[in-house]
Amino acid sequence: MRRVFRRSDNLGRAQRSIIEPVKVMTKPLATIVSAGVSKFGARSGMYARELFVEAAQEAFERCPNLSPKKHIDGLFVGQMSESYEHQAHVAPMIADWVGLLPVPAFRTEAACASSGIAMRCAIFAIKSGMHDIVLVGGVEKMTNRPTSAATEYLGMASDFPFEQWHGVTFPGIFAMMATAHMAKYGTTEEQLAKVAVKNHENGTLNPKAHLQRKITVGDVLASRPVAWPLKLYDCSLISDGASCLVLTNPKLAKKFTDTPVHIVGSGHAQDTLGLFERDDITSMNATKLAAKDAYEMGKINAKDIDVAEVHDCFTIAEIMAYEALGFCKQGAGGKLIDDGVTNLGGKIPVNTSGGLKAKGHPVGATGTAQASEIYLQLTGQAGKRQVEGAEIGLTQNIGGSASTAVVQLYRRGD
Amino acid sequence: MEPDKVIKEKKPESKWSEWGRLGKWNVVGYKIIEGNKGPRPDKLQRARYMLVNRPWDVMYEHSYGLVSRFFEGLMEKKLFGTKCPRCGDVFCPPRAHCWRNKCKLTETEWIDMPMHGTLHCFTVLGFAGEAFLSDLPFILAYARLDGANTLIVGRLVGMDPEDVECDMKVNVKFVDQPTGNPMDIYFTPEGPPLNRRSSEEKARMRKQLEPIRAWVKERFGK
Numbered sequence: 001m002r003r004v005f006r007r008s009d010n011l012g013r014a015q016r017s018i019i020e021p022v023k024v025m026t027k028p029l030a031t032i033v034s035a036g037v038s039k040f041g042a043r044s045g046m047y048a049r050e051l052f053v054e055a056a057q058e059a060f061e062r063c064p065n066l067s068p069k070k071h072i073d074g075l076f077v078g079q080m081s082e083s084y085e086h087q088a089h090v091a092p093m094i095a096d097w098v099g100l101l102p103v104p105a106f107r108t109e110a111a112c113a114s115s116g117i118a119m120r121c122a123i124f125a126i127k128s129g130m131h132d133i134v135l136v137g138g139v140e141k142m143t144n145r146p147t148s149a150a151t152e153y154l155g156m157a158s159d160f161p162f163e164q165w166h167g168v169t170f171p172g173i174f175a176m177m178a179t180a181h182m183a184k185y186g187t188t189e190e191q192l193a194k195v196a197v198k199n200h201e202n203g204t205l206n207p208k209a210h211l212q213r214k215i216t217v218g219d220v221l222a223s224r225p226v227a228w229p230l231k232l233y234d235c236s237l238i239s240d241g242a243s244c245l246v247l248t249n250p251k252l253a254k255k256f257t258d259t260p261v262h263i264v265g266s267g268h269a270q271d272t273l274g275l276f277e278r279d280d281i282t283s284m285n286a287t288k289l290a291a292k293d294a295y296e297m298g299k300i301n302a303k304d305i306d307v308a309e310v311h312d313c314f315t316i317a318e319i320m321a322y323e324a325l326g327f328c329k330q331g332a333g334g335k336l337i338d339d340g341v342t343n344l345g346g347k348i349p350v351n352t353s354g355g356l357k358a359k360g361h362p363v364g365a366t367g368t369a370q371a372s373e374i375y376l377q378l379t380g381q382a383g384k385r386q387v388e389g390a391e392i393g394l395t396q397n398i399g400g401s402a403s404t405a406v407v408q409l410y411r412r413g414d
Numbered sequence: 415m416e417p418d419k420v421i422k423e424k425k426p427e428s429k430w431s432e433w434g435r436l437g438k439w440n441v442v443g444y445k446i447i448e449g450n451k452g453p454r455p456d457k458l459q460r461a462r463y464m465l466v467n468r469p470w471d472v473m474y475e476h477s478y479g480l481v482s483r484f485f486e487g488l489m490e491k492k493l494f495g496t497k498c499p500r501c502g503d504v505f506c507p508p509r510a511h512c513w514r515n516k517c518k519l520t521e522t523e524w525i526d527m528p529m530h531g532t533l534h535c536f537t538v539l540g541f542a543g544e545a546f547l548s549d550l551p552f553i554l555a556y557a558r559l560d561g562a563n564t565l566i567v568g569r570l571v572g573m574d575p576e577d578v579e580c581d582m583k584v585n586v587k588f589v590d591q592p593t594g595n596p597m598d599i600y601f602t603p604e605g606p607p608l609n610r611r612s613s614e615e616k617a618r619m620r621k622q623l624e625p626i627r628a629w630v631k632e633r634f635g636k
Contacts, residue, residue: 045461146544162566165597166567167546169539175538221618228540228619230537276566277513
């Protein structure tokens, strides 16, 4: 028996199926008019604030009609931990460094979903009318400490003390999900490896990606176990990087760009912090709930998605995301990757940027980096990895052991 | 209101009080580097930057809060859980209040937990935080103790990694000298391996874990 818990009274929303496709245009929540991403990698020559500037510069250059100091009236920054760089209260610092003082600015934290949550805040700000144009992004400078120490800091997003003190790492937590998923659905190490192979291949088409080389299933299987069954090549990277978006309302967006990207659905849900209290550790319940809300809001069905960025912190997470987002039924994620449905050129290309796996995973920057990739795809600026004619995109950003999930839906606005 | 009084105490040795400020505030090393700067691989320029080494660490005084009894129990080699008097759900690790919405944060009651359960899932760690590196590779498992509605984390010892499988029965054991740490308990297998894995799969797993053992031997000499 794989399903342990019976907290069914809290699960009402999850059990309703995702609604049938309805092709109607809904009013956007907010509109992206520009995006920027720093080069991801071991950026030992840069402070976090400088990485953010690198991303912001790209976003500002991409939007010549925008006069940042004059137009931007709010800043939201996602960052997981002050421990990497020993710097808390980063919002005023970043506001200063990107030349926006004294705009209201604050930092949001939800582990690896920190900037996904920052985006939610930015959407609230725009949708409520409290702000007109905001800069929202995320940054993490993780390589200041040895990998073992960075692993420990990331581990702070698991339960204290029951998981942390046993030395449970995040690869360990996702490996637990993997062994359970393998036992329940017969998912194989080879299927996990295929996710890494696909994302590495996409990464070679993205000049911003941390890793720039193709690998084979054999390479993955032969790489050193980090937390068996997850090997080195099943795991995302500890990277430095920043990303940001310029968000406004659909009406003002016309002043800044001819190719806006509308955010038409946004969902956010939580699951238990500790994996040991989950209803079912083989499915991402919070992602299911967040996706359901986003799909309903955007009147979009999983079948309508042209391109998606999902949170592949570990290969098993991408497989479980397919299932939770409705790209396939529960347990069929392994088959979906076998069938090549999510390859570039497949029916739903997933992680065209290279994903967290190859592009890199500076945790605080990941949420808005995913949105930046969708922005590039929907505006035809994705270069060699362009998905032809992409109109509808999706991002799924999770925090911790998928305890936080943010799902956003995007529609090309021109 | 009566002031708090200490019922029992083990003071940390004096060396630990030094710990917090050892090396703090000192720059103990540096590097000046010439590297590539620029947002894209095709637009790089050479630029200099400086790195410094500065050690920093902390001593915590953590509170076990409302579930302190669980940890006191560990020190006496007794395993406690909690139970909701309204719905009967059993928590181990303990929760001070029931998790169900309908129970409206009912306070739970302490109960004794059985010393056996079922392994739900596991991993064999090949990398870890600084403190655990020398123990690699070790098996971590989440097991459900009989009657519990949650899983509890622990190491599994007394079995080769390639024989560990989900759904096997495990016993809970205490370390010789518990200190009130979740790591005071560990799991051992109850009965022989389930042997669902083929001998080829086992051989592959053994081979995958070889480099970890070699690395630990090289770095820690064991």
